[in-house]
Amino acid sequence: MFLSVRIFTPLFVLLAGVQAKRTDNCKLISPSESEQNALSLLEPLTNQNFTAEQHLHETYSYIFQVCGDAGGVKDAGLVQKDKAGKLVSVGSYNKTRAIKGSDWILLIYEGGESYDGHCSKEARKAMIMISCSKSAKNDFSVVLEDNKKQVDCYYLFELDTDVLCPANPSKLSGGSIFLIVVFSCLAVYLTGGFLYQRLVVGAKGVEQFPNYAFWSQIGNLSADGCDFVCRSRGNREEPPTYRGVATEPLGEEPEERDDHLLPM
CATH class of the missing domain: 2.70.130.10 (Mannose-6-phosphate receptor binding domain)
Structure with missing residues (x-):
């Protein structure tokens, strides 16, 4: 008991000195x-x-x-x-x-x-x-x-x-936080997907990329969507107001008779 007191007393003194x-x-x-x-x-x-x-x-x-x-x-x-x-x-x-x-x-x-x-x-x-x-x-x-x-x-x-200089805390905007979250999720997705494809599926080369089949078609799918939304389909005739003439063929006008002009 006496030995333990002698051992821990300097430790207590040291802790008291640190706090003071x-x-x-x-x-x-x-x-x-x-x-x-x-x-x-x-x-x-x-x-x-x-x-x-x-x-x-x-x-x-x-x-x-x-x-x-x-x-x-x-x-x-x-x-x-x-x-x-x-x-x-x-x-x-x-x-x-x-x-x-x-x-x-x-x-x-x-x-x-x-x-x-x-x-x-x-x-x-x-x-x-x-x-x-x-x-x-x-x-x-x-x-x-x-x-x-x-x-x-x-x-x-x-x-x-510089001891009394106030600290300048770094404040991130909402957009910065959003980008950090997006890139963090993307990094986890790519890293986890790569390891899964390589170690579990046994894929090699570019096939190790997660969801390779989907991402390889993303360009074509985007082009198809743009084509569907932005481009016109079929032949469309311009309205007559822009052509100046009717689109339907003109029928024969009735023949004018001038028999009433002859002397009786």
Whole structure:
């Protein structure tokens, strides 16, 4: 009994690990079903580091992870790295918001390290606009750092990916379905008939074709039908209106007598 428990325990742990999602690491500030669904769509982007550089007065690089430790910094979803290699948390995935659109998700990490002297020393905040792009795959870039005000400063980033692109289901028309059914039935008829004629009847050559006698006469039958429907039969006389004369021979007109004109 003890041995069986030791054998199956790793299996249970493995199954539990498969079912768990990496996006569950994100802690939503105001949990809702819509935000949970939005995070679930980002599952294919987990376990990846996305990097971008910003060249202003100083050069900074940024590392972003979906619900993971960016740059190895615990609880940091997005970090800033300077030339000296110092890492600053821009946003924590323990304070996450997720807003979903038709083909985009706005992921917001709050609770980063506080500003040193501006933005009223509030905590940093990162906003990542993740959009559908079939041409660009996982292109991460810096848009701006809005820190020229007293409160509500933020960093804005873009991530173009094909993960959020809606699928284009192939819809067949009624005519296409009909043709598929017809050709499928025809293929079954020809294959089954050929095998029957060859293996059961023992036919050889063209006689292996199913219903060969019928199909060999189909051309003649079609021609006979066309001849019956389209062609005229027998000799037909044109009506007199088109010939200008009567068809029956003219009889002799009665002889006119002029005896009454003679003097008595």
